Amino acid sequence: MRRYWRLIALLAAIGLGLWLVPVKVVVLWTDALIFLLVGVLTVFVIYMRGKPHLRAPWGQVIRRPLAAASLVVLCAYVVVGLLDSVHFRERLALQAGVENGAEQHYSVEVLSLLDLLTTPLRTRLEKTYSAPLAAQLYSKETVTLDDGSTARIYPRLDYGGVHLDDPASQRGADIAQRSLTALLLGLLAWAMLVAAWVVWLARRHGHGFRKEWRLILRGEAGLPWRSIFGTVGALILFIALALKLGIAYHLLGTDKVGNDVLYLSLKSIRTGLVIGTLTTLIMLPFAVLLGIMAGYFRGWVDDVIQYIYTTLSSIPGVLLIAAAILSVQVYIANNPDLFETVVERADLRLLFLCMILGITSWTGLCRLLRGETLKLREQEYIQAATAFGVSNFKIITRHILPNVMHIVLIAVVLDFSALVLAEAVLSYVGVGVDPSMISWGNMINSARLEMAREPVVWWSLIAAFCFMFLLVLAANLFSDAVRDAFDPRTGRG
Amino acid sequence: MLAYIVRRSLYAIPILIGVNLLTFWLFFVVNSPDDMARMQLGVKHVTAEAIERWKDDQGYNKPLLYNAEASGGDKFINTIFFDKSVSLFMFDFGTADDGRDIGYDIQQRMWPSLMLAIPVFVIGLLVTITFALLMAFFRATYVDYAGVVLCVILMSISALFYIIGGQYLISKLMHLVPISGYDGGLSAFKFLILPVVIGIISGIGAGSRWYRTIFLEEVNKDYVRTARAKGLPERVVLFKHVLKNAMIPILTGVVVTIPLLFMGSLITESFFGIPGLGSYTIDAIRAQDFGIVRAMVFLGSVLYILGLLLTDLSYTLVDPRVRLS
Numbered sequence: 001m002r003r004y005w006r007l008i009a010l011l012a013a014i015g016l017g018l019w020l021v022p023v024k025v026v027v028l029w030t031d032a033l034i035f036l037l038v039g040v041l042t043v044f045v046i047y048m049r050g051k052p053h054l055r056a057p058w059g060q061v062i063r064r065p066l067a068a069a070s071l072v073v074l075c076a077y078v079v080v081g082l083l084d085s086v087h088f089r090e091r092l093a094l095q096a097g098v099e100n101g102a103e104q105h106y107s108v109e110v111l112s113l114l115d116l117l118t119t120p121l122r123t124r125l126e127k128t129y130s131a132p133l134a135a136q137l138y139s140k141e142t143v144t145l146d147d148g149s150t151a152r153i154y155p156r157l158d159y160g161g162v163h164l165d166d167p168a169s170q171r172g173a174d175i176a177q178r179s180l181t182a183l184l185l186g187l188l189a190w191a192m193l194v195a196a197w198v199v200w201l202a203r204r205h206g207h208g209f210r211k212e213w214r215l216i217l218r219g220e221a222g223l224p225w226r227s228i229f230g231t232v233g234a235l236i237l238f239i240a241l242a243l244k245l246g247i248a249y250h251l252l253g254t255d256k257v258g259n260d261v262l263y264l265s266l267k268s269i270r271t272g273l274v275i276g277t278l279t280t281l282i283m284l285p286f287a288v289l290l291g292i293m294a295g296y297f298r299g300w301v302d303d304v305i306q307y308i309y310t311t312l313s314s315i316p317g318v319l320l321i322a323a324a325i326l327s328v329q330v331y332i333a334n335n336p337d338l339f340e341t342v343v344e345r346a347d348l349r350l351l352f353l354c355m356i357l358g359i360t361s362w363t364g365l366c367r368l369l370r371g372e373t374l375k376l377r378e379q380e381y382i383q384a385a386t387a388f389g390v391s392n393f394k395i396i397t398r399h400i401l402p403n404v405m406h407i408v409l410i411a412v413v414l415d416f417s418a419l420v421l422a423e424a425v426l427s428y429v430g431v432g433v434d435p436s437m438i439s440w441g442n443m444i445n446s447a448r449l450e451m452a453r454e455p456v457v458w459w460s461l462i463a464a465f466c467f468m469f470l471l472v473l474a475a476n477l478f479s480d481a482v483r484d485a486f487d488p489r490t491g492r493g
Numbered sequence: 494m495l496a497y498i499v500r501r502s503l504y505a506i507p508i509l510i511g512v513n514l515l516t517f518w519l520f521f522v523v524n525s526p527d528d529m530a531r532m533q534l535g536v537k538h539v540t541a542e543a544i545e546r547w548k549d550d551q552g553y554n555k556p557l558l559y560n561a562e563a564s565g566g567d568k569f570i571n572t573i574f575f576d577k578s579v580s581l582f583m584f585d586f587g588t589a590d591d592g593r594d595i596g597y598d599i600q601q602r603m604w605p606s607l608m609l610a611i612p613v614f615v616i617g618l619l620v621t622i623t624f625a626l627l628m629a630f631f632r633a634t635y636v637d638y639a640g641v642v643l644c645v646i647l648m649s650i651s652a653l654f655y656i657i658g659g660q661y662l663i664s665k666l667m668h669l670v671p672i673s674g675y676d677g678g679l680s681a682f683k684f685l686i687l688p689v690v691i692g693i694i695s696g697i698g699a700g701s702r703w704y705r706t707i708f709l710e711e712v713n714k715d716y717v718r719t720a721r722a723k724g725l726p727e728r729v730v731l732f733k734h735v736l737k738n739a740m741i742p743i744l745t746g747v748v749v750t751i752p753l754l755f756m757g758s759l760i761t762e763s764f765f766g767i768p769g770l771g772s773y774t775i776d777a778i779r780a781q782d783f784g785i786v787r788a789m790v791f792l793g794s795v796l797y798i799l800g801l802l803l804t805d806l807s808y809t810l811v812d813p814r815v816r817l818s
Contacts, residue, residue: 315516331523
């Protein structure tokens with residue numbers, strides 16, 4: 001128990017801090033589930049630490065350079081997603097003249113920690129589209145000049161590049177100078193981080209700094225530190241650029257209503273992660289329970305469960321999702337009083353989307369588990385357990401469940417990227433997340449219509465594409481490594 | 494064989510009943526027809542008469558399952574469930590919200606969908622299997638490694654981007670083919686070529702990688718070693734022995750999708766303005782036309798079950814050891 005003192009103290013400190021800060025914490029449904037998931041994963045990791053046979057395949061995963069680099073990228077996404085999952089409403093100042101004890105009111109705007117960190121991005125709204133790093137609006141407007149005459153010009157932006165007197169001549173140099181500073185600062189930060197890390201590693205391994213450094217360069221230091229440090233470096237450089245340029249300009253431009261595209265892309269991360277993880281979290285208990293039951297008990301239980309999953313999988317996925325989401329839409333439209341804020345309404349729809357996606361996607365895993373259980377229950381050790389009179393429940397939890405876990409794990413990591421991609425398509429069809437929710441699907445959907453413009457408004461599309469591509473690519477590479485390490489059938493080769 | 498087909502077809506009936514009950518529950522029980530009327534007519538400022546009129550027009554003004562006012566068999570026949578769900582079994586899809594006959598529309602729109610889906614399916618299958626065989630041929634070399642990486646990159650790109658990128662590059666910048674639209678007869682070719690190519694490319698990544706694993710699993714088996722020991726060249730081993738034996742797992746995944754080709758591709762058709770069943774479905778979802786969505790759900794499940802049956806039959810064609818009984 002003493003090992004967990006620090007964890008408990010940390011949680012208590014966070015709780016106290018939240019209580020003291022003048023905000024009202026809003027726990028959305030998906031937030032609660034995300035933190036439940038994080039909790040489960042933490043417990044799992046702590047449990048695994050003492051079990052070498054469970055750790056071994058993970059070690060194999062992490063020793064692959066591509067998988068290690070993907071893990072770094074995924075961690076960055078997860079950090080952003082978690083920051084964006086702590087929601088609160090700011091306390092409004094009490095109106096003057098109201099005596100103490102009056103009811104405290106809170107802003108209707110639900111913010112997250114990420115919003116707080118990116119306040120300058122969030123609040124600096126332009127009028128409409130502007131290109132990345134531009135100092136002027138995308139479209140011409142009629143403005144009244146100082147001398148009273150009117151002219152059609154590209155007006156200056158309200159926030160992007162306001163520090164320049166004459167953007168036409170100064171902008172290039174300014175951007176170059178800022179990028180260079182960002183590059184240098186980023187490299188400096190990176191070098192310091194890597195140095196500190198290597199010192200720590202050297203201490204741990206018990207040899208000198210130079211020897212450790214040589215080992216890392218040769219790729220013989222256990223983990224593929226070269227690719228890890230490389231990825232971390234790329235991330236740090238991007239953050240430095242975003243800080244240095246994003247403060248003075250809109251790094252990725254602005255969208256139709258003037259929102260910073262970088263901010264939108266960052267906010268979309270949570271939506272993508274929620275759909276990718278919660279969907280599997282919701283479907284997992286059904287798939288595992290029903291799959292194992294069908295394979296273990298056979299007979300009429302098997303018939304019923306097979307009937308359920310054949311029926312569900314015979315409905316085309318998109319149509320089932322559409323039917324269910326349309327129903328939810330009708331429900332939400334008819335019960336507007338249930339939700340205090342827009343965010344809460346959008347969140348409920350997101351949760352329903354996860355559930356429906358879960359319902360449509362559990363059948364494959366269920367079928368796999370049923371087949372595997374059918375095979376396992378004929379094994380000698382399970383027959384021996386039956387002969388000794390071990391109860392069915394014990395046999396399932398002690399003998400069958402641990403032996404099908406690799407299938408579950410592989411299914412979970414393989415599903416993740418498909419689900420992130422599905423979100424974009426569903427949003428296009430109109431049965432995805434709530435239109436008010438920031439997601440890559442909604443970004444693509446609104447940017448799609450602007451491709452016909454001249455000059456083309458390409459930046460929100462490309463931004464959504466890059467952020468999504470990076471996440472899905474990292475997830476795919478990582479899941480490949482996981483599959484190779486856990487699936488006994490695919491040996492390395 | 495015939496007895497097997499008949500038995501399997503009978504087995505489809507409870508599944509279709511299940512699908513029907515589920516859609517009925519989603520469309521009529523979760524939200525009553527009154528809720529739907531309010532949604533369609535605008536939530537606020539809607540009068541009770543307007544709701545009744547809408548329900549009259551749609552045929553939703555009956556009890557859900559049991560009509561106590563009717564007599565005899567009408568107690569069950571004169572209900573929403575009978576009108577809207579049971580009639581689907583006779584492939585009577587009713588009318589859409591705009592009064593058009595859904596069955597007729599489906600017949601009309603089936604052809605453009607097939608014109609797009611069949612080339613994508615056939616050429617796509619050939620291309621992915623060829624690509625996968627090449628990777629298996631060069632297995633454990635840099636060619637294989639590069640191929641896998643390419644596949645992972647290709648499958649990490651959203652289908653939306655293939656379409657948007659293709660439309661922008663080919664149609665807008667290079668003016669090679671029209672951006673969207675459709676025409677009957679031979680002129681359909683110029684409208685279809687781009688969606689077909691994009692459909693093929695977007696399927697290469699996931700498909701090739703999957704076939705590659707199937708081939709590699711097969712390559713490690715004993716009969717392959719025997720074939721090599723006989724002195725057969727690797728080319729013959731791969732294309733004659735491995736390819737034939739890998740047919741079973743390939744067919745399992747592929748045949749089931751053939752009937753579903755009728756349903757068309759949702760996003761491709763809607764992006765390219767092809768008047769097929771896919772864009773029909775999307776338009777219905779967007780307009781919240783429940784009649785069409787219900788019809789398409791039913792049609793989709795019928796086709797899926799047909800696909801499962803075809804899969805079983807196809808096994809007998811490629812593997813003489815399989816006997817259906």
